[in-house]
Amino acid sequence: MDDPGKALRVILFPLPFQGHINPMIQLANILHSRGFTISIIHTHFNSPDPSKYPHLTFHLIPDGLSEDQESKFDVLRLLHLLNANCIGPFRECLEKLMSAHDDIACIITDALLFCSKDVAQDLGIHRIVLRTSSVCSFLAFATVPLLQGKGYYSNNNLDSRREDPVLELPPLRVKDIPSIQRRNPNDALKILRNTVEATKAASGLIFNTFPDLEEPNHPNLHEHFRIPTFLVGPFHKFFSSASSSLLTQDRSAITWLDTQKPDSVLYVSFGSLVKMDEKNLIEMAWGLANSMQPFLWAVRPGLVQGSEWLESLPIEFLEVTGKRGYIVKWAPQQEVLSHPSVGGFWTHSGWNSVLESICEGVPMICSSFLGDQMVNSRYLNDVWKLGIKLENGFEKEEIESAIRKLMLDREGQEIRERLVCLKEKMDVSLKTDGFSSRSLNALSDLISSFKSSSGF
Structure with missing residues (x-):
């Protein structure tokens, strides 16, 4: 018994x-x-x-x-x-x-x-x-x-x-x-x-x-x-x-964020599964550079097909962005999103990332690649209005525009206000x-x- x-x-x-x-x-x-x-x-x-x-x-x-x-x-x-x-x-x-x-x-x-x-x-x-x-x-x-x-x-x-x-x-x-x-x-x-x-x-x-x-x-x-x-x-x-991260987290990302102004940094990460081609990575890079906004970019080894890590990035991009950008292989994401310097998150729209961003009140730029990500990004843009979806994939002009809207314009502020209300309901x-x-x-x-x- x-x-x-x-x-x-x-x-x-x-x-x-x-x-x-x-x-x-x-x-x-x-x-x-x-x-x-x-x-x-x-x-x-x-x-x-x-x-x-x-x-x-x-x-x-x-x-x-x-x-x-x-x-x-x-x-x-x-x-x-x-x-x-x-x-x-x-x-x-x-x-x-x-x-x-x-x-x-x-x-x-x-x-x-x-x-x-x-x-x-x-x-x-x-x-x-x-x-x-x-x-x-x-x-x-x-x-x-x-x-x-x-x-x-x-x-x-x-x-x-x-x-x-x-x-x-x-x-x-x-x-x-x-x-x-x-x-x-x-x-x-x-x-x-x-x-x-x-x-x-x-x-x-x-x-x-x-x-x-x-x-x-x-x-x-x-x-x-x-x-x-x-x-x-x-x-x-x-x-x-x-x-429970399977990848080694680079804590220097937090040290770098500590040197930045409140709500000034765009955090960029596409999760642990996404693969993309070199052309899209370069469009991403110039969109980030041309936006003139500080960014923390997690470029996972193997993210770009046929590339080990950063060799696909143009030397000119690294020179132009200088100390305004910081690139790591993998970041402690929850800690990054809760950092006061982070004002936006460019995400692949995976569900864990979406939830973590909502919980910390961080508005999103939404890309999508596979699985549930397309649906998530559509809802974030059209229904929940918690993010800005990149409708044309990876075009540096659209990327630059979305970053500026999210980080500098009224549209980004309105998303933050909606996130505050939703976070209260979640609590x-x-x-x-x-x-x-x-x-x-x-x-x-x-x-x-x-x-x-x-x-x-």
């Missing part, structure tokens, strides 16, 4: 990408603070450092990836391989944990690890899904079959329709539809369909967001996902945890009787109601 006073164990299975590991580790810390025992199953690829989290237990499984597959970092290819290769090792590890522990309540897996659905069903254990994106972008994913049926993915004239509105998904345009920008979107479509269908079969769905930001999208979730849904964000505001949501706190309570209650031996 189970000990009623014994802490229940929750097993987490993160997708091994930086933007997915971070929120999963944050959720692990939140649930641990609620009294749950936490075990994390993870792959060799992008393995987190267990020494940073002595209160959590880690279980390593093989992922079958070659060094060549890891180094190329083709996101779609990696998603396919991870879901194919990890089924057996994940099942074996989960079976061992279930044999060793009688206190397992459920597993929480990344939504993109849809391979976990069949394993959980076969072993009779409840599975909750964490979606590390916005609600609005996940609803766009869920609508993919409808859009495919209407020909959005098969029309050869998509380039001429890029600016057309998608009537089924306002305010999106054709160019904002997930995977539409790919020449052959079949692989992406398959992953999207598998993700959505596996999520529908889960016992619950967690989002790292809060309702004041996502209305009216939150109520629409239940049309597609008839399972308990929990908006429990922003995670990093619930629990201050050790950094209320995180309080004891706020929506995010109540949602966390409901999630904890659901997990506590599970028994690993009960099946479905």
Whole structure:
């Protein structure tokens, strides 16, 4: 018979990408603070450092990836391989944990690890899904079959329709539809369909967001996902945890920011996955230079295809910007965004970056490259009005204009004022009787109601 006073164990299975590991580790810390025992199953690829989290237990499984597959970092290819290769090792590890522990309540897996659905069903254990994106972008994913049926993915004239509105998904345009920008979107479509269908079969769905930001999208979730849904964000505001960055953070960025005037610096970072070509990097550089604004630029090694680091930047750019610009390989982003010298953030519109910017009241310039980023940037520009989207990709004139609007003009000030109001609502949501706190309570209650031996 189970000990009623014994802490229940929750097993987490993160997708091994930086933007997915971070929120999963944050959720692990939140649930641990609620009294749950936490075990994390993870792959060799992008393995987190267990020494940073002595209160959590880690279980390593093989992922079958070659060094060549890891180094190329083709996101779609990696998603396919991870879901194919990890089924057996994940099942074996989960079976061992279930044999060793009688206190397992459920597993929480990344939504993109849809391979976990069949394993959980076969072993009779409840599975909750964490979606590390916005609600609005996940609803766009869920609508993919409808859009495919209407020909959005098969029309050869998509380039001429890029600016057309998608009537089924306002305010999106054709160019904002997930995977539409790919020449052959079949692989992406398959992953999207598998993700959505596996999520529908889960016992619950967690989002790292809060309702004041996502209305009216939150109520629409239940049309597609008839399972308990929990908006429990922003995670990093619930629990201050050790950094789960997979890249070494250059703290000289903070030292340099300390020398700058308040609200004067534009912080530029495109996350851990984005790749771009040399031409776009050069357009970025001259847009930054011509804006005449101070900037802190995180240029991740490998950001530019075929380049090690900064060799693609013109010598003239470095000479013109001088001490006005500071370039690092990777920055402590949350600390940067909270620094009083930072007045704007040029982002790839990844969800973690968007949330962190909102939490610190920093207005955004929005680019987008893959996944949920197109939807996020459209909402930031058209609906939430918290950022300025670069509609034409990378053109130095548009970049210069956007930077000046954000940092110097009334438009940027109006965004800051909206962010102040939204931040106040977010703070209320995180309080004891706020929506995010109540949602966390409901999630904890659901997990506590599970028994690993009960099946479905």
